[in-house]
Amino acid sequence: MLSGSEPATWRPEGATTGTVVWAAGLLGDDRTALTAATLELLSHRDPVVRAGALRVAAQSLSGRRSAVADLLPAVARRLGDPEPDNRLFAARVLGMCGRAARPWADALAALSTEAGEPHQPTRSHALWALSRLGDARCVPPLVRRLTDERHGFASHSSHADGWWTYELSLNEVAADLGSHADVLLPPLRARIPAASSLDERRVLCQLLTSWGASAAPAIPELIALLDTDAAVWALDALAAIGPAAAKAVPHERLRALLDAPPADQPFAPRSLALAYGRLTGDREPALRLLLPQLGEPYGQEGAATLLAELGPAAVPYVGRLHELLTRHAQGWLPLRAGEALWRITGRTDEVVPALVRAITPFAERGGACPAVIETVRLLAEIGADAAPARPVLRAFLDTDERPVRHGTWRSVPEDDALCEAARGALLATSAPGDAA
Structure with missing residues (x-):
């Protein structure tokens, strides 16, 4: 149905965006067919079908790096869609893809002003996309918005999965504009x-x-x-x-x-x-409050963070941190305990293997979370002693499937952050003659 001879006239009776997404799912793992169908449906005459195709494209982009070259130009053309919700969604997809959307920065800049876009939610998403690009043209319209009594941004960020076009928060739009x-x-x-x-x-x-x-x-x-x-x-x-x-x-x-x-x-x-x-x-008030948590089932991460900030002055707690380092195989605790041990003692012989063990499964099966990204950044800070991490760092980079959670607006930004951290760690851990 999706790849028939007359795709431009296809629409099932009572089609919704969900119908399009469901129909695309029938193509299963046939990426070539899915890409071809998505490209055709993105230019469909029916705005509802185009809306569904935009969601299919977003899902593909969240899962595969190669989908950027395949689909992003067609998504960008929807910045001129007659339907404002489709313009909004296209701007959000471009913003999700970050610096890969630079070829369409001029179009996003035009959508970020009242003169270029009457629909305020679309203007907000265009502003966010420009900020993700590092494009300074988002600043003047943002200044104007901030002088209005109702600036049009939410107070809370949403971490929901799926492709809801919830209101962007002020922090999402402006956190990187320091x-x-x-x-x-x-x-x-x-x-x-x-x-x-x-x-x-x-x-x-x-x-x-x-x-x-x-x-x-x-x-x-x-x-x-x-x-x-x-x-x-x-x-x-x-x-x-x-x-x-x-x-x-x-x-x-x-x-x-x-x-x-x-x-x-x-x-x-x-x-x-x-x-x-x-x-x-x-630090005494924080020590009194947090150190008891080192012996509790939960909450040890905060105590370990505090001890990392104390550095060598926290030597009396090294034994307890050693116990925490291997209590959990993955997540925030090995990261926080490992960082504390390294900052306190300067030794990496136990810390680096634990950190590498904590991130390796995500290079193999995907689903990396922010704790993985922070762990990779710590390995970069450790430097040459973290060289045993190089194979897993390369594995994060040498894959088409994004090794993060798929199906969310945060998928590509998290993958971008992971790739940037991995490249930095490879550089920091390289020896003369190594390939970064």
């Missing part, structure tokens, strides 16, 4: 005291946290938030800014927060203690 903080900070700083809800205050703090030291001009506004329900997130942002914030923040106010954390935020004591230590150098 290099443009000089332009974006004025409207953001104005929004902080004017924010009417905890959700808005929280998301603004989280954005500034992602920018780190670049957010330093917002220190006065963040200090003012220490007297509000957003104190925990404000303190996180101040800690991320670093020394400039440490000099400016009143230590007695921080101590008062530690002594009386918000009762309705059960995570507050831990977060406050960690941020307090990063700002003041006094």
